[in-house]
Amino acid sequence: MLSHTEENYLKALLKLSFESKSEEAGTNELAANLAVKPATATDMLKKLKEKGLVDYEKYGKISLTAVGKTSAIDIVRKHRLWETFLYSTLEFTWDEVHEVAEQLEHIQSAKLIDKLDKFLNYPQFDPHGDPIPNQKGEIKTQFKKTLAEIAAGKACRMVAVKDNSKSFLQYVVKVGLGLHHDIKVLTRQEYDALMEIKVNGIKSSITQKFAENIYVVCSNCAAGKPCTETIDCKQ
Amino acid sequence: MLSHTEENYLKALLKLSFESKSEEAGTNELAANLAVKPATATDMLKKLKEKGLVDYEKYGKISLTAVGKTSAIDIVRKHRLWETFLYSTLEFTWDEVHEVAEQLEHIQSAKLIDKLDKFLNYPQFDPHGDPIPNQKGEIKTQFKKTLAEIAAGKACRMVAVKDNSKSFLQYVVKVGLGLHHDIKVLTRQEYDALMEIKVNGIKSSITQKFAENIYVVCSNCAAGKPCTETIDCKQ
DNA sequence: AAAATTTGTTAGACTAGTCTAACTTTAATA
DNA sequence: TATTAAAGTTAGACTAGTCTAACAAATTTT
Ligand SMILES: [Mn+2]
Ligand SMILES: [Mn+2]
Ligand SMILES: [Mn+2]
Ligand SMILES: [Mn+2]
Numbered sequence: 066m067l068s069h070t071e072e073n074y075l076k077a078l079l080k081l082s083f084e085s086k087s088e089e090a091g092t093n094e095l096a097a098n099l100a101v102k103p104a105t106a107t108d109m110l111k112k113l114k115e116k117g118l119v120d121y122e123k124y125g126k127i128s129l130t131a132v133g134k135t136s137a138i139d140i141v142r143k144h145r146l147w148e149t150f151l152y153s154t155l156e157f158t159w160d161e162v163h164e165v166a167e168q169l170e171h172i173q174s175a176k177l178i179d180k181l182d183k184f185l186n187y188p189q190f191d192p193h194g195d196p197i198p199n200q201k202g203e204i205k206t207q208f209k210k211t212l213a214e215i216a217a218g219k220a221c222r223m224v225a226v227k228d229n230s231k232s233f234l235q236y237v238v239k240v241g242l243g244l245h246h247d248i249k250v251l252t253r254q255e256y257d258a259l260m261e262i263k264v265n266g267i268k269s270s271i272t273q274k275f276a277e278n279i280y281v282v283c284s285n286c287a288a289g290k291p292c293t294e295t296i297d298c299k300q
Numbered sequence: 301m302l303s304h305t306e307e308n309y310l311k312a313l314l315k316l317s318f319e320s321k322s323e324e325a326g327t328n329e330l331a332a333n334l335a336v337k338p339a340t341a342t343d344m345l346k347k348l349k350e351k352g353l354v355d356y357e358k359y360g361k362i363s364l365t366a367v368g369k370t371s372a373i374d375i376v377r378k379h380r381l382w383e384t385f386l387y388s389t390l391e392f393t394w395d396e397v398h399e400v401a402e403q404l405e406h407i408q409s410a411k412l413i414d415k416l417d418k419f420l421n422y423p424q425f426d427p428h429g430d431p432i433p434n435q436k437g438e439i440k441t442q443f444k445k446t447l448a449e450i451a452a453g454k455a456c457r458m459v460a461v462k463d464n465s466k467s468f469l470q471y472v473v474k475v476g477l478g479l480h481h482d483i484k485v486l487t488r489q490e491y492d493a494l495m496e497i498k499v500n501g502i503k504s505s506i507t508q509k510f511a512e513n514i515y516v517v518c519s520n521c522a523a524g525k526p527c528t529e530t531i532d533c534k535q
Numbered sequence: 536a537a538a539a540t541t542t543g544t545t546a547g548a549c550t551a552g553t554c555t556a557a558c559t560t561t562a563a564t565a
Numbered sequence: 566t567a568t569t570a571a572a573g574t575t576a577g578a579c580t581a582g583t584c585t586a587a588c589a590a591a592t593t594t595t
Binding site for chain 4: 303
């Protein structure tokens with residue numbers, strides 16, 4: 066049985082493993098992610114190593130063991146299913162769900178999660194477009210680009226967000242954007258990459274920083290036609 | 301902000317206050333209820349007193365302050381709404397809900413509970429027949445008797461259970477009983493109060509201990525007719 | 536009323552999780 | 566390569582919550 070705190074460390078390590086191609090993390094990075102001091106993280110890493118959940122040697126890089134990864138994915142599954150429940154069933158907005166799901170993800174009951182999954186009709190993605198791991202712990206990886214990579218004149222469809230912060234999510238709505246919205250890139254400035262886009266007939270100017278936090282697939286893939294990009298967006 | 305543990309102490313004190321007419325509790329009693337040692341309860345009582353949640357003097361009786369009671373009722377509200385959700389929406393059985401609700405009741409989000417309440421269509425009673433406090437903290441008290449008090453030859457309807465343990469709840473189902481079932485008391489032995497009852501045409505023998513844990517209202521009240529008992533069952 | 540029992544408190548210790556301050560190792564850079 | 570900077574660890578301390586063992590107060594019984 067894992068404590069609340071241990072679960073949060075595993076989840077943070079999983080997140081960091083997705084963010085680095087080596088699938089490894091550092092102590093400071095981990096500590097920053099959990100809003101604790103590095104000394105605290107070191108202590109916990111010793112415990113998690115002892116429990117066989119992480120691979121870790123003093124002064125070395127950190128990675129999850131198979132067992133640790135399975136636990137971490139299970140927590141992510143719970144988090145995203147709860148977010149989906151809050152959004153779809155209880156009509157929370159997409160910027161409200163994360164905070165509550167952070168608590169709900171620690172509820173221990175396999176039956177609860179399976180029943181919830183069934184009730185929600187086995188959703189594939191959460192309200193932020195992130196994939197929901199299935200019962201086996203498999204995660205559907207969707208190939209996607211950021212809006213910042215889309216050339217002027219091209220069209221695409223928004224499928225997820227990178228930044229999950231309340232302020233960003235509210236800003237996205239304010240600009241008239243949202244998941245599954247079609248976006249036309251009108252112009253892009255050479256100097257600072259400021260883009261002009263059109264969504265539902267409305268034009269907006271967005272910065273590069275903003276565009277880098279919006280995930281899209283190319284217009285053809287979104288429409289179910291053969292992909293015209295080098296990667297298959299929907300693979 | 302109350303900790304998980306503090307909330308459990310308040311909830312236990314509320315429960316004990318309902319069980320004694322003086323609405324007071326003792327340290328040992330409290331400790332037993334929470335499965336901790338009396339020394340532990342004493343320590344916590346000092347803290348709760350400090351926070352203004354309980355009235356307590358060394359070697360004296362314990363009671364909740366108005367603030368403490370409000371918090372405790374809020375936790376009970378959450379517990380019972382979650383039990384209702386698990387039972388009605390996710391199809392848990394009535395002996396499975398309590399354990400999970402013990403965890404869910406600590407989730408901090410007023411919005412979540414209000415939305416859940418609305419989603420469930422403002423239920424009045426949980427799967428065990430216990431009243432769900434409303435948003436204002438008001439609890440509907442239903443006048444009811446135990447099955448053990450019903451005379452031979454009389455009919456009644458089951459409205460709640462006293463014992464919430466898994467084993468009792470499963471036993472109730474096995475006997476063919478359940479909430480809202482009509483019960484006819486056929487016989488009662490003078491010697492040991494063993495009762496014979498009929499439910500849905502099926503006869504069963506039940507002990508006094510069992511009967512004391514089943515709450516009923518008299519047949520007339522159940523049918524919406526004037527009450528024939530000294531108290532108004534449905535008051 | 537005295538003795539015995541029950542009830543409740545205190546003192547001291549332990550674990551989980553956190554911190555600060557000092558220190559060590561590794562990596563980067565001059 | 567020697568120095569500096571960054572990353573990571575250790576030591577010691579703190580809080581919340583728990584325990585045991587010894588003690589004190591209140592209640593019940595004789
Ligand atoms: Mn989230
Ligand atoms: Mn999400
Ligand atoms: Mn319950
Ligand atoms: Mn209940």
